[in-house]
Amino acid sequence: MMKQIAAVAFLSVGILFAANPPGVPKDAKETAPGQYTLTDRDGKTWVYRKTPFGIQKFEDKAAPQSPAAEAASKAAEAHEAAATATPGTTMPTPFGETKSRAAVPVKITEEGDTLKFERQTPFGLQRWSRKKTELTDAEAAMWQAQRSNNSSANTK
Secondary structure, eight states: HHHHHHHHHHHHHHHHSSSTTSSTTOEEEEEEEEEEEEEEETTTTEEEETTEEEEEEOOOTTSOOHHHHHHHHHHHHHHHHHHHHOOTEEEEEEEEEEEEESOOEEEEEEETTTTEEEEEEEEEEEEEEGGGOOOOOHHHHHHHHHHHHHHHHHOO
């Protein structure tokens, strides 16, 4: 009888220590002492860590992504590409298709060694100025395009 009680006590202690602590799903695997990892149906990997304040849950960004997560990152890359699109194109937004920033005309006026830029936005006229020596690549391209358009319009 004593052997049976000892065996039951030994097994119950083993089951107690084998189960995950409260707050950690039973499917989570222990990867380090006090740290558990679980991959959900969407392919996201979650890490559960025991802290003095309870269980902390966070997404493991370094884990390999599922096909659904890769598709979401590709959509974000497509959105970034649309933002730098050529003039006359549109880009997707939560409010529907809108003109890309490159499609909105920019008026550039030259005042000495400074260029003044103006662009119409949904929030009003956006104005900025920049010295010719400090132009960004995009601003230099806009200025060059406007100069070439003006020179071709003057020759006609």
